[in-house]
Each structure stands twice: as structure tokens, then as C-alpha cells.
Amino acid sequence: xxxxxxxxxxxxxxxxxxxxxxxxxxxxxxxxxxxxxxxxxxxxxxxxxxxxxxxxxxxxxxxxxxxxxxxxxxxxxxxxxxxxxxxxxxxxxxxxxxxxxxxxxxxxxxxxxxxxxxxxxxxxxxxxxxxxxxxxxxxxxxxxxxxxxxxxxxxxxxxxxxxxxxxxxxxxxxxxxxxxxxxxxxxxxxxxxxxxxxxxxxxxxxxxxxxxxxxxxxxxxxxxxxxxxxxxxxxxxxxxxxxxxxxxxxxxxxxxxxxxxxxxxxxxxxxxxxxxxxxxxxxxxxxxxxxxxxxxxxxxxxxxxxxxxxxxxxxxxxxxxxxxxxxxxxxxxxxxxxxxxxxxxxxx
Amino acid sequence: xxxxxxxxxxxxxxxxxxxxxxxxxxxxxxxxxxxxxxxxxxxxxxxxxxxxxxxxxxxxxxxxxxxxxxxxxxxxxxxxxxxxxxxxxxxxxxxxxxxxxxxxxxxxxxxxxxxxxxxxxxxxxxxxxxxxxxxxxxxxxxxxxxxxxxxxxxxxxxxxxxxxxxxxxxxxxxxxxxxxxxxxxxxxxxxxxxxxxxxxxxxxxxxxxxxxxxxxxxxxxxxxxxxxxxxxxxxxxxxxxxxxxxxxx
Numbered sequence: 001x002x003x004x005x006x007x008x009x010x011x012x013x014x015x016x017x018x019x020x021x022x023x024x025x026x027x028x029x030x031x032x033x034x035x036x037x038x039x040x041x042x043x044x045x046x047x048x049x050x051x052x053x054x055x056x057x058x059x060x061x062x063x064x065x066x067x068x069x070x071x072x073x074x075x076x077x078x079x080x081x082x083x084x085x086x087x088x089x090x091x092x093x094x095x096x097x098x099x100x101x102x103x104x105x106x107x108x109x110x111x112x113x114x115x116x117x118x119x120x121x122x123x124x125x126x127x128x129x130x131x132x133x134x135x136x137x138x139x140x141x142x143x144x145x146x147x148x149x150x151x152x153x154x155x156x157x158x159x160x161x162x163x164x165x166x167x168x169x170x171x172x173x174x175x176x177x178x179x180x181x182x183x184x185x186x187x188x189x190x191x192x193x194x195x196x197x198x199x200x201x202x203x204x205x206x207x208x209x210x211x212x213x214x215x216x217x218x219x220x221x222x223x224x225x226x227x228x229x230x231x232x233x234x235x236x237x238x239x240x241x242x243x244x245x246x247x248x249x250x251x252x253x254x255x256x257x258x259x260x261x262x263x264x265x266x267x268x269x270x271x272x273x274x275x276x277x278x279x280x281x282x283x284x285x286x287x288x289x290x291x292x293x294x295x296x297x298x299x300x301x302x303x304x305x306x307x308x309x310x311x312x313x314x315x316x317x318x319x320x321x322x323x324x325x326x327x328x329x330x331x332x333x334x335x336x337x338x339x340x341x342x343x344x345x346x347x348x
Numbered sequence: 349x350x351x352x353x354x355x356x357x358x359x360x361x362x363x364x365x366x367x368x369x370x371x372x373x374x375x376x377x378x379x380x381x382x383x384x385x386x387x388x389x390x391x392x393x394x395x396x397x398x399x400x401x402x403x404x405x406x407x408x409x410x411x412x413x414x415x416x417x418x419x420x421x422x423x424x425x426x427x428x429x430x431x432x433x434x435x436x437x438x439x440x441x442x443x444x445x446x447x448x449x450x451x452x453x454x455x456x457x458x459x460x461x462x463x464x465x466x467x468x469x470x471x472x473x474x475x476x477x478x479x480x481x482x483x484x485x486x487x488x489x490x491x492x493x494x495x496x497x498x499x500x501x502x503x504x505x506x507x508x509x510x511x512x513x514x515x516x517x518x519x520x521x522x523x524x525x526x527x528x529x530x531x532x533x534x535x536x537x538x539x540x541x542x543x544x545x546x547x548x549x550x551x552x553x554x555x556x557x558x559x560x561x562x563x564x565x566x567x568x569x570x571x572x573x574x575x576x577x578x579x580x581x582x583x584x585x586x587x588x589x590x591x592x593x594x595x596x597x
Contacts, residue, residue, distance in 0.1 A: 111407075125379070125567060129565070137383070226568070227593070278568075
């Protein structure tokens with residue numbers, strides 16, 4: 001799949017700059033675009049249970065968001081160091097940026113030292129194939145570095161909000177540097193309606209890294225991806241396999257859940273698994289563990305779009321996005337939701 | 349012996365890397381140094397090893413370098429002695445490997461002496477080095493990292509000598525893991541994947557291997573591996589360029 005296949009024009013103004021509750025609605029007060037068999041339906045998020053069936057399984061991410069944007073000062077002056085992936089208490093993969101709205105490139109060198117509060121952070125080496133990310137080593141655990149100085153990661157289109165704005169009803173284990181946002185509109189009333197409709201919920205864990213990276217290689221498959229820590233527990237693996245055995249559908253809530261579940265999938269179904277995954281779910285690989293996806297609207301040429309294409313096919317994704325633009329859906333983590341369902345004509 | 353920064357204080361963590369003068373071994377030594385490990389390094393070529401040590405010194409690493417052949421029992425003893433002088437051994441990377449005669453040839457044309465030599469360097473030496481270092485590894489509850497190859501499972505024509513030695517090393521590593529678990533020492537095998545190294549060029553003489561990634565492509569994996577508890581990963585065989593690094597749930 002070529003880079004050009006994933007390009008589309010999204011009007012600048014179709015972005016949610018703040019969460020719906022700051023726009024006078026509830027968290028669930030966003031729109032829901034439902035795509036199935038090439039047909040687009042416009043709904044409200046609270047209508048979600050109508051599109052699911054008794055015996056379907058929603059899988060959510062239990063990772064909670066942490067403050068991961070560090071103001072630092074180094075050879076290039078004052079800038080940000082956005083933490084991405086924790087390798088060890090004193091070692092993270094991180095993205096140096098000029099500011100929330102202004103990424104690199106930055107002329108940094110291995111061995112460069114950055115001051116973060118009282119701590120000293122040394123850049124060891126860039127990530128192979130992703131020059132914007134660096135291995136960063138602190139002279140103390142990063143937990144201590146973050147305390148008091150770090151804020152939540154945000155980008156130019158939205159200001160920083162209090163941390164609770166970036167948590168979902170399922171946030172339980174701190175570790176994500178950006179909100180796994182697909183579950184954000186799932187509030188308690190929505191959960192009750194889902195339960196009443198016979199839809200069950202299971203959880204996996206995947207600590208998200210920074211989303212700021214676009215595909216830069218010529219083909220989708222050639223793009224290097226960084227790893228993320230994940231865990232699929234035995235209960236969730238069992239629930240997923242039982243759902244499939246009974247003819248139910250597994251709907252991942254968020255691209256992070258797709259990555260975790262597909263990492264844990266094999267010929268025998270999904271197994272309990274944990275570790276680091278940099279699995280790239282793209283059309284060449286396809287999907288095995290998930291049947292559908294509830295997610296947000298993703299920007300052109302991100303690896304997320306390649307994942308959507310693995311699930312629904314590039315043409316279907318393009319149709320859905322053309323519809324979303326025409327109907328003025330809102331993009332990004334505080335925006336509207338998109339439910340991609342498997343074909344109603346298929347066996348399950 | 350080449351010695352650098354032999355400061356009086358005993359280092360917090362110590363690693364030993366064989367075949368450290370170039371390629372993957374050199375890259376790993378540099379990364380371990382950056383992560384604060386004191387190093388014992390070895391390679392057969394003294395001048396090449398000296399150049400690698402100069403790079404390590406430039407990063408203010410504490411290094412003891414001993415040129416020599418890991419197939420030589422006396423040399424292995426000296427290496428472990430050097431680690432003992434540091435007071436501990438947390439990571440032992442058995443990276444030095446012998447490809448066998450090049451250009452590579454099919455097994456039907458292999459000489460028994462060549463097979464013996466490849467096994468000596470790729471199987472006997474790493475095991476003997478682990479045996480020699482075991483008291484130190486036990487005290488530090490350390491990790492043995494045996495560098496394997498996809499040739500250990502690929503059965504590629506021409507790669508029979510090297511591949512069977514690495515297949516044997518894989519099984520030896522897994523067996524060691526089972527035997528050493530109770531003593532707190534971990535052992536893993538790592539297939540680093542194809543890389544742009546001298547060994548790879550030797551195997552593909554006259555061919556352009558510039559499409560292969562540099563050994564630094566494995567750093568994310570090693571950054572992860574070296575952050576794991578040895579007993580959490582012991583017995584596993586990892587693909588450093590793979591997309592999944594799994595630990596038992």
C-alpha cells in the first residue's frame with residue numbers, strides 16, 4: 001500500500017478543540033458514524049447499543065493517562081521533551097519538540113543533555129528508522145522527573161486540560177502518554193444500556209506512546225514503528241475466544257486495543273500475552289482477532305488509517321471519511337466517534 | 349591488556365561482550381556503556397579492539413579489554429578474572445561467532461575440521477564461558493545473552509555449519525535456563541536478524557548488502573531486554589527485529 005492511498009483533505013475546521021463537556025454536552029454527547037457494507041449511518045453516540053448485538057464483546061483499554069510532557073532546557077534553548085515509551089525507570093523513548101504545535105526537526109546529537117527541573121536527561125541515540133524519537137536517560141527515575149513539572153501531552157489544536165479530562169471510565173493502570181480516547185464517550189449510562197442489550201465488556205492494557213508520528217516511508221509497510229507495552233490477560237483471552245465460538249463479534253474500542261489483541265492472536269485464537277509490541281496492523285497483515293472497531297476520526301497518512309484499512313478495506317475507509325467530511329464530523333481525541341462493523345452478510 | 353578508567357570504586361553493573369570490536373558486539377558494548385555498565389570486552393584482533401575501546405572511552409566508559417580467542421580456555425579464564433576484578437557480572441553477551449569457510453558451501457562439501465572449529469567457537473566457547481563465569485553470574489543474579497541467528501531455524505543452503513552450531517546453541521541456552529533458574533541466573537537466545545555487518549558481507553561475498561539495516565536497528569530490543577528481570581525472560585528466544593517481545597503472562 002502506497003503513501004498516496006492514505007491521503008485525503010480534511011478541512012482545517014473539523015477539529016474538536018475541547019471535550020464535549022466543555023461545549024455544554026456530556027462526554028457521551030458526541031456523534032457516531034456507523035460504517036457497514038459501504039453504507040454510512042449518522043447517529044448519536046448514545047445510540048451505540050442499537051448497532052451491537054447480544055453476545056458481542058467490546059474490548060476496552062484499561063491504561064490511564066500520565067503527565068508526560070516535560071519542559072526542558074538544553075543546547076537549543078527551552079523546548080519540550082514528550083515522553084513516549086517507558087523502557088526502564090530511568091530510560092524512556094521520547095520526542096523532543098519545540099512546542100505543542102511545533103514538532104522538530106531539531107538538531108540534537110547523541111550525548112546532548114537536557115535539564116528538566118532539577119534532573120538531568122541525556123539523549124543516548126535516536127530510534128532506528130524514526131529520527132524524531134530518542135532514547136532519553138535520566139539521572140533519577142522519570143517518575144521523580146515528571147513530578148511537579150510535567151503536564152499532559154497536547155498538540156496545537158487543543159490546550160492542556162486537567163489530567164482527569166484525559167481519563168476514561170476504564171482507566172485503571174497509569175502508563176499512557178496520550179489518552180486512549182476511543183472509550184472516552186462510554187459513560188456509566190452508556191455502559192448500563194450496553195449491558196441491557198447483552199453486550200459484554202472486557203479489558204486489555206496497552207500504554208500508548210506519542211501519536212505525533214506520521215508515515216514517512218514510501219510505502220505503509222516500510223514504516224518503522226516504535227513498541228508499546230501491552231498485556232492481554234487470560235480472562236480477556238478466554239472471553240474473546242468464547243465470543244467467537246458462540247458467533248459473537250469482537251469490537252475493539254480504539255486502535256490500541258486492536259494492536260494488543262492482534263499481538264496476542266495466533267492460529268488457535270487469542271492467548272494471554274504480555275510484553276512489548278510494535279506490530280503494524282496494515283492491509284498486508286490483515287486482522288484475525290477483531291471484527292469491528294469503535295474509534296475516533298484519524299488524520300491523513302497515520303498508521304491508524306492503515307489499521308482501519310486492514311479492517312474495512314481502503315476504499316470503504318475512504319468512503320466513510322468522505323461522508324464524515326461532508327457531514328462535518330469532528331476529528332481528534334475530543335471529537336466524534338466512528339464504528340466500523342463487519343459485513344452483515346458474512347457468516348458471523 | 350588495554351585498560352581504561354580503572355577508577356578505584358567498584359561499578360554498579362558489569363557486562364561482558366565477546367566479539368566487541370565491530371558489528372553488533374561493538375554496538376551493544378556502546379549501548380551498555382551508555383547505560384552505565386562497566387565492561388569487559390574481547391575480540392580476536394587487538395588493533396580493531398583498541399579502536400572500539402577508544403570509542404567507548406570517548407563516552408567515559410569503564411572498560412577492560414582483552415584481545416584473544418574465546419575458543420582458548422586460558423583466554424576465557426582471563427576474561428572472567430577481569431570481571432571478578434570489577435566485583436560482579438550482570439550481563440554476559442556471547443556474541444563472538446565463526447561463520448566457517450567463505451564463500452559458504454553446501455554441507456556435502458564441508459570438512460570435518462571446519463565443523464569442529466565452528467562448533468568450538470559458536471557452541472563450546474559460549475558454554476565454557478558461562479561455566480567459568482557462573483559463580484559471578486549467580487552472585488549478581490545475572491543474565492546470559494547468547495546471540496543466535498535465523499540460520500539456526502532456516503535450514504538455508506550453504507549455512508549448514510553455522511546454522512547447526514547456532515541451533516545447538518539455542519537448545520543449550522534453553523537447557524541452561526531450566527538448569528539455572530533456581531540459582532537466579534537467566535539465559536536467553538537472541539536472533540538479531542539480518543544486519544549490515546562484516547560477517548554478513550563475508551557470507552554474501554561480492555553482493556550489495558546496503559539494504560540491510562545497521563546493527564543499531566537492534567537497540568530498541570536490547571534496551572527492552574536489559575530492563576527485564578532475568579528470571580522473567582529466561583528460556584526465551586527473541587527476534588530482535590521482530591514485532592513482538594513477549595514475556596510469560
